[in-house]
Amino acid sequence: xxxxxxxxxxxxxxxxxxxxxxxxxxxxxxxxxxxxxxxxxxxxxxxxxxxxxxxxxxxxxxxxxxxxxxxxxxxxxxxxxxxxxxxxxxxxxxxxxxxxxxxxxxxxxxxxxxxxxxxxxxxxxxxxxxxxxxxxxxxxxxxxxxxxxxxxxxxxxxxxxxxxxxxxxxxxxxxxxxxxxxxxxxxxxxxxxxxxxxxxxxxxxxxxxxxxxxxxxxxxxxxxxxxxxxxxxxxxxxxxxxxxxxxxxxxxxxxxxxxxxxxxxxxxxxxxxxxxxxxxxxxxxxxxxxxxxxxxxxxxxxxxxxxxxxxxxxxxxxxxxxxxxxxxxxxxxxxxxxxxxxxxxxxxxxxxxxxxxxxxxxxxxxxxxxxxxxxxxxxxxxxxxxx
Numbered sequence: 121x122x123x124x125x126x127x128x129x130x131x132x133x134x135x136x137x138x139x140x141x142x143x144x145x146x147x148x149x150x151x152x153x154x155x156x157x158x159x160x161x162x163x164x165x166x167x168x169x170x171x172x173x174x175x176x177x178x179x180x181x182x183x184x185x186x187x188x189x190x191x192x193x194x195x196x197x198x199x200x201x202x203x204x205x206x207x208x209x210x211x212x213x214x215x216x217x218x219x220x221x222x223x224x225x226x227x228x229x230x231x232x233x234x235x236x237x238x239x240x241x242x243x244x245x246x247x248x249x250x251x252x253x254x255x256x257x258x259x260x261x262x263x264x265x266x267x268x269x270x271x272x273x274x275x276x277x278x279x280x281x282x283x284x285x286x287x288x289x290x291x292x293x294x295x296x297x298x299x300x301x302x303x304x305x306x307x308x309x310x311x312x313x314x315x316x317x318x319x320x321x322x323x324x325x326x327x328x329x330x331x332x333x334x335x336x337x338x339x340x341x342x343x344x345x346x347x348x349x350x351x352x353x354x355x356x357x358x359x360x361x362x363x364x365x366x367x368x369x370x371x372x373x374x375x376x377x378x379x380x381x382x383x384x385x386x387x388x389x390x391x392x393x394x395x396x397x398x399x400x401x402x403x404x405x406x407x408x409x410x411x412x413x414x415x416x417x418x419x420x421x422x423x424x425x426x427x428x429x430x431x432x433x434x435x436x437x438x439x440x441x442x443x444x445x446x447x448x449x450x451x452x453x454x455x456x457x458x459x460x461x462x463x464x465x466x467x468x469x470x471x472x473x474x475x476x477x478x479x480x481x482x483x484x485x486x487x488x489x490x491x492x493x494x495x496x497x498x499x500x501x502x503x504x505x506x507x
Contacts, residue, residue, distance in 0.1 A: 122183040123161055125154055126169035126228075128217065130192040130247050135406040136424030136442045136459065137249055137363075137380055139502055140495075142170035142178050144191040147348050147363045148252050149259025150267065150310055150328040153191040159266050160195055161187075173501045177494040182225040190219045194244035194259065202239060209234030214241045249422045249440075250403065250414045252378050253359050257307060257344040260326040264290060264308040276302075288325065307343045336369055348381075350487060358393075360420070365487060377420035380443070382483055386431040393420035395437050404440040404456040411455070414438065424459065426480050443502060444476050459506045473503045 125144035132138075137146060144154040144166070151159070154166045168178040169188070185208055193199065193214075202212065203220050211221035211233040219241060221228055244255045267290055274291040276282070277298050282289065284304035294314035300321045302309050307326025311317070315329045320338040328346040335341060336354035344359035351362040358375040366383040368374050374385070375393035394417060395401060401419040402411040423441040430448035441447070442459030449464040457464050460471040477499070481491050 121161055121163055122181065122186045123157060123163050123166045124169050124180060124182070124186050124188050125157065125166060125191045126188050127171065128190050128192065130190075131171070132407040133248050133405060134192075134246070136422065136440065137252075137378060139443050139459065140174075140380070140425045140498060142168045142174060142191075143246075144168055144170075145178070146191075146246070146252065147346060147361060148194075148246070148256055149261075149346065150263035150312075150330065156195065156263065156266070157189060157191065159270075160200055173498060177492070177498060184224060186223065186225065186228070188218075188221045188223065188228050190217075192246045193219050193241055194246065194255070195262075196243040199241065199243060206237075207235075211236050212239040213237065214239050248403075248405075248414070249378055250376070250416060250419050252361055253344065253376050254416070256346055256359065256361055257326050260310065260328050260344070260346065261308055263328065264288075264310055264326075267310065284325075292331075312349070330364075359418075363425075365484075365489070375420045376416075376418045377422065379421070379423045380425035380427070382426045382480065383423050384428040384483070386429050386433060388431055389429045389433045389435070391421040391435040391439070392437040393418045401438040403438045411438075426476075426483075427457075428479075442506070444471055444480075444499070446471055446479075460503055470506075473500065476503075 127143050131143050134143060145152050158166050167181040169180045170178050206222035208222055211218050213236045227233055279299045280297055281301045288304035288308040289302060291311045292313040295311045296316040299319040300317045303324045309325045310328045312329055312331040315333045317335045318337040321335050323341045324343050326343050327341060330349045332350040333347045334352045339354050340356045342358035345357055346361045347353055348362045348364035350365050352367045352369045354369045355371040356373045360374050360377040362379045364381045366379045368385040370387035372389045374391050377391055401414050401416055403414050405412045419438045421435050421439050424443035426443055427441045427445040433447055434452050436452050436455050439455050441457040444459055445457050445461040447453055447464035453464040462469045462471040484491055
């Protein structure tokens with residue numbers, strides 16, 4: 121099957137995380153959405169139908185017959201089976217929206233199908249950034265089952281203190297964990313290839329510690345947390361997602377939050393995740409250009425790729441940060457920080473584009489990565505867009 125994951129109206133509501141990637145490349149649980157669908161369909165390659173400015177890095181590959189899926193609808197058994205049973209020219213419709221189809225390129229782009237099937241999707245829909253951490257515990261458990269069915273877990277060191285059921289811990293090759301506490305009473309724990317938990321750390325599931333990532337000494341990590349590939353955390357983290365290559369390496373609190381790639385939180389950065397009056401939290405919505413209700417009492421920091429904070433930064437509840445923001449303002453930064461902000465406040469200067477690229481290239485070089493020309497084109501587009 122030729123699987124194509126397509127962006128729909130959710131893409132705008134998922135900004136700033138989708139400024140630099142399709143919806144299908146968001147991470148939740150152990151995997152990105154595309155990695156998860158890849159494992160489900162066991163296909164060689166998945167391609168992306170996304171924004172034009174992203175399409176060089178994330179191209180689409182059409183064949184005569186294609187399976188189109190809106191990745192913001194999290195897979196469940198019924199949804200998967202229904203998609204697999206679609207016949208050519210058929211589409212699934214939920215609340216007057218196409219959420220999956222089996223068709224040619226032309227049929228899908230024209231939204232003309234032989235048959236539209238009304239489908240009652242009964243599952244998790246990722247419509248806003250805060251949905252990612254809200255449902256991350258579910259995603260970790262779902263992905264844990266996928267992994268444990270296909271692979272054999274390695275064994276833990278005898279110095280690890282396990283509280284609960286040790287069968288709820290899955291260990292890939294090359295994991296380092298000595299003199300740490302792993303508690304599975306409230307969720308599973310996945311330790312990815314070549315990941316490390318340093319001594320003195322206390323972990324409560326559910327946790328996804330992805331490939332090459334590290335938890336620093338004495339860290340306290342609570343459930344519903346994903347540390348994406350080659351990320352580093354320290355201090356206290358609760359129900360948060362670091363997409364990949366991002367660092368919160370020092371003391372400080374991060375809760376009910378999502379960080380993109382290549383983010384860095386300076387030492388003792390803290391993010392409030394609950395208001396003093398216990399009220400429902402509002403977050404910035406880019407399409408509506410206003411703050412909208414999350415319907416949550418707990419919501420922390422949403423940060424786009426390559427954004428960074430200075431030491432002792434204090435983020436207010438429900439703060440949204442665009443891409444490439446460098447935040448070093450005194451006092452509390454505002455609840456919405458523009459992309460390419462130099463300082464963090466609305467009156468601050470815009471980050472010089474060439475300087476921003478230099479910072480990105482220096483950070484990436486430390487991980488033996490290089491900013492590609494396609495990525496530079498994406499960032500230039502966003503820079504010009506962000507007047």
